Amino acid sequence: MTSDVEVQPSAEPSRPPTPSAPRTWAALRPLLLRLHFYAGILVAPFLFVAATSGLLYAASFQLERAVHAHELTVPVQEDQRADLPLSRQIAAARAAHPEGVVAAVRPAAEPGETTRVLLDVPGLAESTRLAVFVAPRTGEVRGALESYGSSAALPVRTWISGLHRNLHLGEPGRLYSELAASWLWVVALGGLVLWLSRRRRAGRRLRGVIAPERGGSGLRRALSWHGSLGLWAVAGLLFLSATGLTWSKYAGGNVDVIQGALGWSTPALSTSASTSASASAGDHAAHSGDAHGSPDAAVVDVDRVAEAAAAGGLSGPLEIAWPAKPGGVYVVKEMDRLWPQRNDQVAVDPVGGQIVGELRFDDFPLVAKLIRWGIDGHMGVLFGLANQILLAALAVGLMSVIVLGYRMWWLRRPTRGFGAPYERGSLRRLPWRLTLPLAVVVVAVGVFVPLLGISLLGFLVLDVVLGRIGAARR
Known part of the structure; x- marks a missing residue:
C-alpha cells in the first residue's frame, strides 16, 4: 500500500527528468x-487477516504434535521386538471402534510414532474420518481423533486451517x-x-x-x-x-x-484391476457383505498389500486405502511432502496381492508438478521447518x-x-x-x-x- 508521498530528500536532490523519459509511464x-x-x-484488512491466520498455520504442525502428543507418539521401546503385523494393529483399532469401517491406514513411518487407522464413521463432517492411533509394537490403542482431508489434519490444525481458508463461515x-x-x-x-x-x-x-x-x-x-x-x-x-x-x-x-484443455492436469491412478482379479475380489466382498470389502479380507490382505508396495519401490510414509467398492483395488500412496518428494502410487489386487497399476510422480506433467510443489510450499511442508x-x-x-x-x-x-x-x-x-x-x-x-x-x-x-x-x- 505504497503512498507515493512527495517527501524530498534533504541530502540528495532529485534528478530532473530526461527528455527521453517515457511518456507512457507518466500517463x-x-x-x-x-x-x-x-x-x-479497502483490501488490506482481508490481507491482514489472511496473513495473521497464515502465521498461525505456519506453526500449526508443531502445535498439533504438542497438543496431540499422546495419540501421535509412543515411548521408543528399548527391546528388539518387531512391530505387529498391520492386520493385528487394524484389528485392535476396529475392536476399539466397531462403529467404523476401515477406509485407510497410515503405518508408523518412524520409531516412536503410532499407526493411524482411518475409519469411515456415520455422522462425521465431509472429508473427515476417525483416526484411531495404535502403538505398532503392543497394539495399544492410544486414542482416536477426527482427521480432516488428505493432509490428515487433526483438530488443532483443522481449526487453524479453517480459520485461514474461510474464517469458519463455510463456503461464503x-x-x-x-x-x-x-x-x-x-x-x-x-x-x-x-x-x-x-x-x-x-x-x-x-x-x-x-x-x-x-x-x-x-x-x-x-x-x-x-x-x-x-x-x-x-x-x-x-x-x-x-x-x-x-x-x-x-x-x-x-x-x-486451462490445465485440462492443455493436458496439464494431474494424472489419476487407474483403480480397476484385471477382470479376473476384480471378479474374485467382488465375490470375496459379496460373501462377507461389506461394501468396502470384508473385515476379514482387510485383515488377511493388508500385509501382503504393504509387501507388494515395498517390492514396487514405495517407501514410507505410506497410506494404504481400502477398495472403494466391491471388485476395487487397494491404492498405496507415498505421502512424503518434503524435498525431494516421494509421491508415487500403486494399485494392488486385494486377492492376488500383485501390483496391477502404477502412477509415478516423475511422469506427471511439469505444470502438475509445479502446482503440487507450490501447494506444499504454501502449506509449509515442502522444506520442513525452513x-x-x-x-x-x-x-x-x-x-x-x-x-x-x-x-x-x-x-x-x-x-x-x-x-x-x-x-x-x-x-x-x-x-x-x-x-x-x-x-x-x-x-x-x-x-x-x-x-x-x-x-x-x-x-x-x-x-x-x-x-x-x-x-x-x-
Whole structure:
C-alpha cells in the first residue's frame, strides 16, 4: 500500500527528468498510484487477516504434535521386538471402534510414532474420518481423533486451517481468502513498480532501494520502511498469491479448465484391476457383505498389500486405502511432502496381492508438478521447518507493510492540510493508445480472476461517486 508521498530528500536532490523519459509511464503512474491506494485501504484488512491466520498455520504442525502428543507418539521401546503385523494393529483399532469401517491406514513411518487407522464413521463432517492411533509394537490403542482431508489434519490444525481458508463461515467465507489472494499480486507488483520508480527519480543508489533510510522520521520513515520491506517480500507474496489462487473456488476453477484443455492436469491412478482379479475380489466382498470389502479380507490382505508396495519401490510414509467398492483395488500412496518428494502410487489386487497399476510422480506433467510443489510450499511442508520459518517471515512482513501503509495514510490525511495526493481523472486522461490495450488486459484478468474483476469495478464506481460528491460540495 505504497503512498507515493512527495517527501524530498534533504541530502540528495532529485534528478530532473530526461527528455527521453517515457511518456507512457507518466500517463500510467497516477492511475497505478490511485489503484494501489484504493487496494491498500479497502483490501488490506482481508490481507491482514489472511496473513495473521497464515502465521498461525505456519506453526500449526508443531502445535498439533504438542497438543496431540499422546495419540501421535509412543515411548521408543528399548527391546528388539518387531512391530505387529498391520492386520493385528487394524484389528485392535476396529475392536476399539466397531462403529467404523476401515477406509485407510497410515503405518508408523518412524520409531516412536503410532499407526493411524482411518475409519469411515456415520455422522462425521465431509472429508473427515476417525483416526484411531495404535502403538505398532503392543497394539495399544492410544486414542482416536477426527482427521480432516488428505493432509490428515487433526483438530488443532483443522481449526487453524479453517480459520485461514474461510474464517469458519463455510463456503461464503471462502470469498475473503480468494479476494485476498486475487489482490495480493496486484498490490505487490504495483507497490514494487511505484517504489522503484520513486527511488530512480530521487536518484537513490542500491542501498536506498533495498534498505530503509537512516535518520528519517514520521512520514518519510514510514514510507522508507514500507517500500523496503515490500521489496524484500514481493517474490514470496507473488508465490503465495499464485498458489492460493490455484485452490480457490472461482479462479481455481478456471485454472483447472486451462490445465485440462492443455493436458496439464494431474494424472489419476487407474483403480480397476484385471477382470479376473476384480471378479474374485467382488465375490470375496459379496460373501462377507461389506461394501468396502470384508473385515476379514482387510485383515488377511493388508500385509501382503504393504509387501507388494515395498517390492514396487514405495517407501514410507505410506497410506494404504481400502477398495472403494466391491471388485476395487487397494491404492498405496507415498505421502512424503518434503524435498525431494516421494509421491508415487500403486494399485494392488486385494486377492492376488500383485501390483496391477502404477502412477509415478516423475511422469506427471511439469505444470502438475509445479502446482503440487507450490501447494506444499504454501502449506509449509515442502522444506520442513525452513519452509515454515519463511512463511512466518512473509506473514510478519506483510502485516508490517500493511500497518506502515495505514500509518502513511494517517500521517497524510486531508485534515492535516496535505490535500488529496491521489489525483482523480487519471483514467480519463489516458491516451487511446494506452486505454484500449489496458481495457483488454483488465477485462481478461477480471474474467480469469472474477473476484478481482468485480471488486475492481466496485472501486471504479466508488471513485466516481466520491468524485461527484466532492464536486457537489465544491
